[in-house]
Amino acid sequence: MGLSIGQVAERTGLSVHALRFYEREGLLADQVRRESNGRRVYTEDDVEWLDMCIKFRSSGMPLDTIRKYTDLVRQGSGNEQERLELLRSHQEHVATQLADLQECMRVITHKVTVYQQHLDSGDADCLWSGPPVARDNTSEAS
Amino acid sequence: MGLSIGQVAERTGLSVHALRFYEREGLLADQVRRESNGRRVYTEDDVEWLDMCIKFRSSGMPLDTIRKYTDLVRQGSGNEQERLELLRSHQEHVATQLADLQECMRVITHKVTVYQQHLDSGDADCLWSGPPVARDNTSEAS
DNA sequence: CTAGAAGCTAGACCGCTGTCTAGGTCAACC
DNA sequence: GGTTGACCTAGACAGCGGTCTAGCTTCTAG
Numbered sequence: 001m002g003l004s005i006g007q008v009a010e011r012t013g014l015s016v017h018a019l020r021f022y023e024r025e026g027l028l029a030d031q032v033r034r035e036s037n038g039r040r041v042y043t044e045d046d047v048e049w050l051d052m053c054i055k056f057r058s059s060g061m062p063l064d065t066i067r068k069y070t071d072l073v074r075q076g077s078g079n080e081q082e083r084l085e086l087l088r089s090h091q092e093h094v095a096t097q098l099a100d101l102q103e104c105m106r107v108i109t110h111k112v113t114v115y116q117q118h119l120d121s122g123d124a125d126c127l128w129s130g131p132p133v134a135r136d137n138t139s140e141a142s
Numbered sequence: 143m144g145l146s147i148g149q150v151a152e153r154t155g156l157s158v159h160a161l162r163f164y165e166r167e168g169l170l171a172d173q174v175r176r177e178s179n180g181r182r183v184y185t186e187d188d189v190e191w192l193d194m195c196i197k198f199r200s201s202g203m204p205l206d207t208i209r210k211y212t213d214l215v216r217q218g219s220g221n222e223q224e225r226l227e228l229l230r231s232h233q234e235h236v237a238t239q240l241a242d243l244q245e246c247m248r249v250i251t252h253k254v255t256v257y258q259q260h261l262d263s264g265d266a267d268c269l270w271s272g273p274p275v276a277r278d279n280t281s282e283a284s
Numbered sequence: 285c286t287a288g289a290a291g292c293t294a295g296a297c298c299g300c301t302g303t304c305t306a307g308g309t310c311a312a313c314c
Numbered sequence: 315g316g317t318t319g320a321c322c323t324a325g326a327c328a329g330c331g332g333t334c335t336a337g338c339t340t341c342t343a344g
Contacts, residue, residue: 006290016291017333025331029278037340039291048281052249059246063331073278083278084257091250094243101240104201107194108233115226136171136215136225139190148320158321159303167301179310181321205301 002033002041012050019050026067027053029074059094111138144175144183154192161192168209169195171216201236253280 009016023032023040029049033041056066065086072083115138151158165174165182171191175183198208207228214225257280 004290005292015333018331020292021332037291038293039340049278052281055246055249057331058242059250076277080257080261084254084261087250087254087257091247091254094247094250098240098243098247100200101236101243104197105233105236105240107197108201108229108236112226112229112233115222115229119222119226135218136191139194146320147322157303160301162322163302179321180323181310199301204299 002035002043003047005040005042008042008047008050011047012054014050014054022050022053022063025063027063027070029070056090059090060097061090061093065090107140110140114138144177144185145189147182147184150184150189150192153189154196156192156196164192164195164205167205169205169212171212198232201232202239203232203235207232249282252282256280 003011005016005019008014009019012019014022022028028046030043030046032046035041053066056069057063069083069086072079072086145153147158147161150156151161154161156164164170170188172185172188174188175185177183195208198211199205211225211228214221214228
């Protein structure tokens with residue numbers, strides 16, 4: 001039932017280093033138990049929690065904020081409003097990121113399309129606008 | 143017609159420090175010209191290029207890669223295939239990010255919903271599952 | 285019994301992306 | 315002519331998020 005740090009590393013994709021680091025940083029809701037020999041014993045809950053942390057991280061939540069959230073959860077019930085606010089604020093943040101990223105995607109896709117067209121329509125003939133400026137003339141003028 | 147570093151900072155949202163840093167890092171396609179007194183004079187093209195760099199950066203392209211792309215553009219025509227590959231590779235990267243971010247959004251929205259419901263349905267009564275575990279039981283079990 | 289794999293702690297180090305400081309120039313205004 | 319503000323360079327420093335090392339212990343298999 002208990003998992004070693006290596007097993008948790010494998011499951012979560014984090015390195016054992018990162019796992020110890022996260023623990024030091026107070027990102028784990030439950031204190032990790034130890035075997036008599038001092039080795040960490042993780043539970044399935046820990047893995048679940050870590051997966052959530054990874055999602056938070058990968059969506060740009062700083063470790064600091066994850067720690068805050070963890071602290072709230074650790075304090076037990078009564079602060080659900082605070083947790084909600086934290087989550088909502090991050091949600092907004094992610095929404096912004098999504099919008100930004102979609103815009104980037106649009107621009108890059110446009111550039112890719114233009115270059116592709118250029119390459120498709122014969123190689124050596126420079127119908128491409130010449131130097132000195134606009135040598136990357138995939139800019140936005142549709 | 144020429145823009146000072148301060149003006150460019152204002153337009154792009156980058157700091158003057160960052161602008162000088164980007165230049166040192168070779169992220170500018172055209173060499174920035176100088177006034178007789180040594181001050182930088184930017185063109186509208188520079189601003190456009192910087193906007194693109196900002197989009198690349200904000201979608202996670204490392205400065206290193208932007209530099210590579212810049213180098214290709216600086217070298218002039220003939221390497222469009224390489225540029226395209228670089229762009230495509232980044233495009234894939236962004237697509238992955240988008241998917242990840244959307245998944246994060248899903249999870250966070252779920253959590254927000256659960257907390258909201260909890261808070262809506264009366265405050266003090268703990269129909270919430272108690273300690274010691276699952277104190278943040280917004281996990282994925284719909 | 286020994287080798288190798290896995291774990292432990294404390295703390296140094298790293299890559300990235302800026303940011304800021306020190307020390308100075310230059311132009312404009314009161 | 316003094317102050318203010320924008321600019322210059324070179325280089326030190328900072329924050330984040332790990333990553334790795336040194337030096338040690340502890341299990342497991344052969």
